[in-house]
Each structure stands twice: as structure tokens, then as C-alpha cells.
Amino acid sequence: MGKLKVALYWASSCGGCDIATLAIGDKILDLAAAAEIVFWPVAMDLKYKDVEQMAEQSIDACLFNGAIRHTEDEHVAKMLRAKSKTMIAYGSCAYEGCIPGLANLFSMESVLERVYIDTPSTDNQARGYPQAKVKVPEGDLELPRLHGTVRALHQIVDVDYFVPGCPPEPKTTWLALEALLTGTLPEKGSVISHSHKALCEECPLPKEGKKVKKFYRPHQIIPDAKKCLLDQGLLCYGIATRGGCGAMCPQAAMPCTGCYGPVGGVIDQGVHFLSALGSLIDSTDPEEIKRIADEIADPAGTFYRYSLPVSLLRRARTE
Amino acid sequence: MTKIMIDPITRLEGHGKIAIFLDQEGEVANAYLQIPELRGFEKFCEGRPAEDMPQIMQRICGVCPEAHHLASTKALDNLFRVEPTAAARKIRELLYSAFFVTDHTTHFYILAGPDFIMGPESPAAERNILGVIGKLGVELGKKVIQTRQQNHWVIQTIGGRGIHPVFGLPGGVSKAVSEEDRAKIEEIAAQAVDFGRMTLKIFEDLVLKNKEYLDMVLSDAYTHRTYYMGLVDENNRVNFYDGKVRIVDPKGKEFAKYAPREYLEHLTERVEPWT
Numbered sequence: 115m116g117k118l119k120v121a122l123y124w125a126s127s128c129g130g131c132d133i134a135t136l137a138i139g140d141k142i143l144d145l146a147a148a149a150e151i152v153f154w155p156v157a158m159d160l161k162y163k164d165v166e167q168m169a170e171q172s173i174d175a176c177l178f179n180g181a182i183r184h185t186e187d188e189h190v191a192k193m194l195r196a197k198s199k200t201m202i203a204y205g206s207c208a209y210e211g212c213i214p215g216l217a218n219l220f221s222m223e224s225v226l227e228r229v230y231i232d233t234p235s236t237d238n239q240a241r242g243y244p245q246a247k248v249k250v251p252e253g254d255l256e257l258p259r260l261h262g263t264v265r266a267l268h269q270i271v272d273v274d275y276f277v278p279g280c281p282p283e284p285k286t287t288w289l290a291l292e293a294l295l296t297g298t299l300p301e302k303g304s305v306i307s308h309s310h311k312a313l314c315e316e317c318p319l320p321k322e323g324k325k326v327k328k329f330y331r332p333h334q335i336i337p338d339a340k341k342c343l344l345d346q347g348l349l350c351y352g353i354a355t356r357g358g359c360g361a362m363c364p365q366a367a368m369p370c371t372g373c374y375g376p377v378g379g380v381i382d383q384g385v386h387f388l389s390a391l392g393s394l395i396d397s398t399d400p401e402e403i404k405r406i407a408d409e410i411a412d413p414a415g416t417f418y419r420y421s422l423p424v425s426l427l428r429r430a431r432t433e
Numbered sequence: 434m435t436k437i438m439i440d441p442i443t444r445l446e447g448h449g450k451i452a453i454f455l456d457q458e459g460e461v462a463n464a465y466l467q468i469p470e471l472r473g474f475e476k477f478c479e480g481r482p483a484e485d486m487p488q489i490m491q492r493i494c495g496v497c498p499e500a501h502h503l504a505s506t507k508a509l510d511n512l513f514r515v516e517p518t519a520a521a522r523k524i525r526e527l528l529y530s531a532f533f534v535t536d537h538t539t540h541f542y543i544l545a546g547p548d549f550i551m552g553p554e555s556p557a558a559e560r561n562i563l564g565v566i567g568k569l570g571v572e573l574g575k576k577v578i579q580t581r582q583q584n585h586w587v588i589q590t591i592g593g594r595g596i597h598p599v600f601g602l603p604g605g606v607s608k609a610v611s612e613e614d615r616a617k618i619e620e621i622a623a624q625a626v627d628f629g630r631m632t633l634k635i636f637e638d639l640v641l642k643n644k645e646y647l648d649m650v651l652s653d654a655y656t657h658r659t660y661y662m663g664l665v666d667e668n669n670r671v672n673f674y675d676g677k678v679r680i681v682d683p684k685g686k687e688f689a690k691y692a693p694r695e696y697l698e699h700l701t702e703r704v705e706p707w708t
Binding site: 124134156160163184214217220224229230234236238244253254280281283331332365367368371411412 | 473491509578599
């Protein structure tokens with residue numbers, strides 16, 4: 115059997131997933147021995163036209179990171195899907211939309227207006243935006259068209275596996291790659307992680323399950339770094355987040371923000387967190403409960419930091 | 434006119450394509466670097482808590498998240514009008530130093546460097562990290578991997594995570610460095626210096642000592658006369674954590690120098706319809 119043909123691509127993403135792939139350490143040599151990389155913009159000089167010439171189903175697996183923000187993301191996703199036997203949504207953007215998905219709290223028009231006209235450092239009195247087709251003196255230039263709503267990969271093409279994390283930790287990446295290289299991939303549609311239970315289960319900070327009278331923002335208290343952060347009133351998302359990362363953020367005395375997505379079987383991570391929070395508030399008085407809940411500075415951005423595009427809400431109504 | 438498209442541009446963080454127009458004689462008439470990408474951080478940060486900015490803004494770039502994380506953390510210092518403690522400042526600078534090692538390793542061995550290491554005549558298929566390991570040997574490849582891994586460990590130990598750290602807070606950091614970790618970091622730092630020296634030697638042997646290659650690099654086609662901007666300390670020496678922004682003209686003469694918070698007096702963004 116020849117080497118496995120593997121493609122890696124980034125759509126609307128930060129490049130952290132590409133660095134995360136390199137972060138598997140020595141195992142990158144195992145990967146290089148077992149697989150031939152046929153496309154990887156961050157590391158290799160292969161172009162879209164090279165991919166266009168590949169036969170359908172000729173790539174064994176594509177690790178696709180990044181959200182679907184515009185027509186080029188969508189076009190490349192569809193092209194790589196057609197050329198690949200196995201499509202893996204790698205990292206939070208492709209899996210659930212992630213940070214770029216926060217743009218779904220706004221209309222596309224207001225995003226454009228802010229970015230290209232209103233920021234204090236922008237001088238754009240003509241109020242012009244970048245255009246999909248532009249005539250310059252030498253000829254024509256094209257840009258992708260932005261979609262009004264940011265989507266995850268499986269909302270555009272059929273996806274075989276999902277790898278969580280912003281970015282996935284090296285051990286999660288290797289779990290997926292090892293399964294790919296040894297032909298032991300799980301059932302189609304699986305999320306690949308060492309755990310599918312809540313992060314709290316693997317977090318070493320002892321949890322007493324305390325109820326709280328007040329929620330704190332991370333800069334408002336110095337928590338006891340040896341105790342559960344949620345018990346101390348910090349909004350740690352570990353109760354509603356899939357484990358498998360190693361719970362490093364709480365161990366650095368910072369709350370989990372939920373980047374490994376929902377626990378197994380849960381559709382909407384934000385709803386799960388919200389319902390868990392309801393049982394945490396130490397009061398039966400509606401007025402007091404409201405006061406405590408109001409201390410959460412940014413419910414939408416906190417509950418859906420990484421998963422708005424795949425949530426039941428998907429986006430804010432902005433008309 | 435003939436149009437040549439390079440799409441996508443490769444071996445750097447970020448999306449881009451280049452359109453090159455050739456005139457009837459086959460000479461370059463003009464070239465356009467187009468960025469076909471917009472996520473809208475400027476907008477979707479609105480409504481988010483200020484203290485979340487270090488973690489949100491670093492998603493601009495996952496190759497250099499530490500730079501964005503610390504820039505936002507310093508903005509929080511400014512916003513809350515607090516000075517980080519001396520220890521917190523050192524911890525932040527220590528993380529940045531480890532990042533400096535990982536980032537330059539990424540740049541030299543994986544992104545831009547393969548052009549130099551493999552040489553100007555090498556085929557496109559070899560101008561990458563695998564070609565570099567093939568040319569310089571698996572042992573060198575292992576050293577590159579080890580250096581990156583060790584320094585990502587330092588970033589994770591100090592910052593909470595190896596990629597997209599979480600430790601930045603207004604006025605400080607979320608976590609102290611234990612004596613045991615400090616000693617281990619010191620050891621890793623010494624190895625990183627050795628690794629840096631080895632890397633400079635590779636550059637010297639392959640590029641600076643190759644006359645043909647050096648002549649090409651120094652030729653007019655490869656010389657970019659431009660202004661430069663960077664962060665400097667009070668003696669105008671480079672500083673990656675704090676100081677003033679200094680701009681020099683193509684001849685190296687100082688053009689402007691300002692505190693980061695005065696950026697609006699010196700910088701303006703403009704919008705082109707084609708990017």
C-alpha cells in the first residue's frame with residue numbers, strides 16, 4: 115500500500131490549527147513517513163489549480179480547519195470534499211464556527227461599516243468597500259463575496275469526523291491522525307476526543323459543588339488556584355464543555371471558555387451551560403436571582419463564544 | 434495585458450493571492466497583493482467584556498497569538514490604569530521570549546526559510562520543511578521539533594496553553610511560575626540560544642558564503658527600499674514587549690517615534706476596492 119494522501123486547508127481561520135498540527139512533536143516524522151501531503155498552504159507551495167487537477171476521491175483524507183465566511187471558503191470546501199474520501203472538520207472553526215462565528219451577532223452590513231469606514235484609524239471618506247469584481251487600469255481583479263452568516267463546515271458539505279478545540283491539543287490531534295493512519299477511525303459523524311464527558315470530570319481542581327451568591331469576572335478576584343473556579347463564582351465553562359484537553363486553563367487559574375464544544379449528546383452548548391448555571395445560583399428569591407444573573411456581563415458572547423453558528427439560534431436577528 | 438495569478442500565496446500566516454500584469458514586452462506592468470479574507474474582529478468585539486480581549490483578539494493569528502494576547506493585555510493595563518507588578522511583567526516578557534523562539538523557528542524552518550535553505554533553483558515541491566529535513570538531515574529536523582516543543586511547553590507552563598494562552602489580566606497574570614518550572618525554563622532557554630547559534634551558522638554557510646546566491650539576494654530586484662517600524666527601548670534598541678514605536682525612513686533616519694497609545698496621530702488605514 116502506498117502512502118496515504120492527506121490535504122490540509124484553512125478557510126476563515128487564524129492558522130492556530132495549522133500550528134497545532136505541527137505541535138504533535140516527533141510524531142510529525144511518523145506522519146511524514148506514512149502520509150504524502152498533497153496540499154497545505156501554510157507549509158507547502160501547492161496552489162488551487164494543483165488541487166483542481168486532482169481526481170475525485172484521490173485524496174485519502176482532508177483536515178479542514180476554518181469557518182465558512184465567504185464564497186472562496188465554500189468553493190474550496192466543496193472542491194476538497196469532492197476530491198477527498200474522508201473529510202475531517204479539524205478545530206473549532208470548522209466544527210462549530212468558533213470566534214469568527216461571533217460575527218453572527220451582527221448584520222454583515224454593520225460589520226463592513228465598522229471595519230472599512232468607522233474604526234478610528236480608518237480614513238475612508240468615499241465610504242467605498244472592497245468589491246467582488248474590480249477594474250484596475252491593467253485589467254480585472256476578483257474577490258470572494260462574503261456570506262451574511264458564518265457557517266461551520268458540515269453546514270456546507272458532508273463531514274465524516276470532527277476534531278474539537280481552539281486549537282485541538284496535540285494529544286487530540288494525534289488521536290485523530292493515529293486513527294487515520296492505522297485505519298481505525300470510529301463511526302462516521304464521531305467527534306474525536308479522549309473524553310466526551312464534561313471537562314469537570316478530568317479537571318484536577320477539587321469541586322465541592324457550591325452554590326454562589328455572586329458571579330465574578332476574572333479580573334475581579336484572585337481565586338484560590340487549588341480549588342474549583344466555578345465554586346468561587348468564576349464562570350468556568352467546564353460543566354458544559356467536552357473534556358479531552360487536559361483542563362489546562364482552569365489549572366492556570368483562568369476559567370474554561372468552552373473551546374472543545376458541547377459534551378457528548380448535547381446539541382446546544384449554550385443552553386446546557388445556562389441550565390447548569392440555573393442550579394448554581396444560591397437563592398430562591400426571583401429578584402435576587404435576577405440580580406445575580408445580571409452580573410454575567412455578556413451572556414451571548416460567553417455562552418456561545420465558540421458555537422454560535424451551530425447553536426439553535428445560529429445568528430442574531432439584525433433586521 | 435497578460436495576468437498571472439499566484440493563488441493562494443503559501444508558507445505564511447494569512448490568506449492572500451497575487452495578480453501580476455505583464456505588458457506586451459512581457460515586463461511587469463503592475464502587481465496586486467489581494468487579501469481575500471475578512472472576519473470582522475473590529476465589530477464582533479463590541480459587547481464583549483474588555484477582559485476577554487486577550488483571548489478573543491489572539492484569534493486574529495494562531496501563528497503569533499502571544500503577540501496579540503500581550504498587546505490586548507497591555508491595552509487592559511492602560512484601560513484599568515494599572516501597572517503590572519515587577520514579577521508579572523517579567524513573566525509576560527518570559528513568555529514572549531519563548532514565543533520569539535517558536536515563532537522564529539516557524540519562520541526560518543517552515544515558512545520563509547525553505548526558500549533560502551533549499552536555494553533559488555530548487556523545485557517548488559522541495560521548498561518546505563520536508564525538503565529542509567531531507568537536505569539538512571533528520572537529526573536537524575528532530576532538533577527543530579524539540580526546540581519548538583520545549584518552548585511551547587514554556588508558553589503552556591506560563592500562559593496556560595501552548596497555542597492561544599490565557600494568562601493575561603489587567604495589571605498582571607493569572608499564574609505564578611514555580612521555582613521548579615523556573616529552573617527548567619532556564620535550561621530550555623540555554624538550549625534555545627545554542628539552537629539559535631546553530632541556525633545562524635546554517636544561514637551563514639548556505640547563503641552568506643555562497644557568492645552567487647548572495648549577489649542575487651543583494652541585487653536590485655530583491656532590494657526593497659521602504660520605511661521600517663518597530664518597538665524600541667529608551668536606547669533605540671529593539672524590544673519585543675514594551676517601549677516606543679519607532680519609524681525609520683529607507684535610509685535609516687528616524688521619521689517618527691511615539692508611545693503606542695498615540696497611534697492615531699501617526700497611523701491611518703485606507704481602503705482599496707480590490708483587497
